[in-house]
Amino acid sequence: TGSTRPQRMLKAVQKNATKGDPESVISAIDYYCRHKEWAMNVGDEKGLILDSVLTEVNPSTALELGTYCGYSTVRIARLLSPGSKLITVEFNPDFAAVARQIIAYAGLQDKVTLVEGPSGDLIPKMKERFGIKSFDFVFLDHWKDRYVPDTKLLEDCGLLRKGTVLLADNVICPGAPEYLKYVKNSAHYESQYYKSNLEYTKVEDGLEKSVFLG
Numbered sequence: 001t002g003s004t005r006p007q008r009m010l011k012a013v014q015k016n017a018t019k020g021d022p023e024s025v026i027s028a029i030d031y032y033c034r035h036k037e038w039a040m041n042v043g044d045e046k047g048l049i050l051d052s053v054l055t056e057v058n059p060s061t062a063l064e065l066g067t068y069c070g071y072s073t074v075r076i077a078r079l080l081s082p083g084s085k086l087i088t089v090e091f092n093p094d095f096a097a098v099a100r101q102i103i104a105y106a107g108l109q110d111k112v113t114l115v116e117g118p119s120g121d122l123i124p125k126m127k128e129r130f131g132i133k134s135f136d137f138v139f140l141d142h143w144k145d146r147y148v149p150d151t152k153l154l155e156d157c158g159l160l161r162k163g164t165v166l167l168a169d170n171v172i173c174p175g176a177p178e179y180l181k182y183v184k185n186s187a188h189y190e191s192q193y194y195k196s197n198l199e200y201t202k203v204e205d206g207l208e209k210s211v212f213l214g
């Protein structure tokens with residue numbers, strides 16, 4: 001039986017990156033996915049937008065929905081201030097297993113809690129399980145038809161506060177039309193589109209930044 005794409009990505013990190021150096025892990029994945037084998041990481045172009053929003057928000061508590069192999073997990077965790085925490089939710093155990101190794105290779109395991117399971121089940125347990133009052137920042141990059149239900153769930157569970165920033169990947173490609181409608185038509189969000197390209201391609205894609213107004 002052959003290897004999987006996530007396993008090949010992990011091999012590329014172990015071969016080309018320096019242990020404990022998040023930048024080299026990010027570069028190794030971007031190089032591999034641009035030149036060897038495409039994969040659905042937020043990537044280097046949209047990654048710069050993610051970095052700038054993160055630097056602006058400087059979250060103490062952050063949530064990521066859709067870990068995949070941990071590329072954006074590393075991008076986010078490397079910018080967190082000491083004592084800040086990132087919780088990342090992944091449904092697929094094989095992806096989670098690779099992500100744990102990539103996060104550890106980057107030396108960021110102390111800043112990251114990877115929780116395995118569907119976001120719909122885990123979001124209502126965030127307060128009791130992790131002592132979270134509310135999130136300062138949420139990165140949505142999981143199944144696109146889960147963006148709206150999970151945003152509503154975060155609201156209903158009191159996990160958003162005035163000023164919480166939601167950043168959603170792929171609002172153009174593959175697209176999250178219902179989500180765009182939801183945040184743009186809601187008086188509870190102030191939204192802004194950051195135009196970019198689909199990772200490692202010339203196809204248009206972008207990130208939608210939405211501030212929860214309470």
Ligand SMILES: O=C(NC/C=C/[C@H]1O[C@@H](Sc2ccncc2)[C@H](O)[C@@H]1O)c1cc([N+](=O)[O-])cc(O)c1O
Nearest residue numbers: 040066068089090091092095118119141142143170
């Ligand atoms: O489909 C995409 N992303 C879906 C991502 C899904 C990830 O999140 C969980 S699902 C889950 C996790 C947590 N809770 C519930 C479900 C999957 O196991 C995967 O790790 C995608 C597709 C393209 N593309 O070009 O086709 C580009 C992208 O940037 C994308 O993000």
Ligand SMILES: [Mg+2]
Nearest residue numbers: 042141169170
């Ligand atoms: Mg994505």
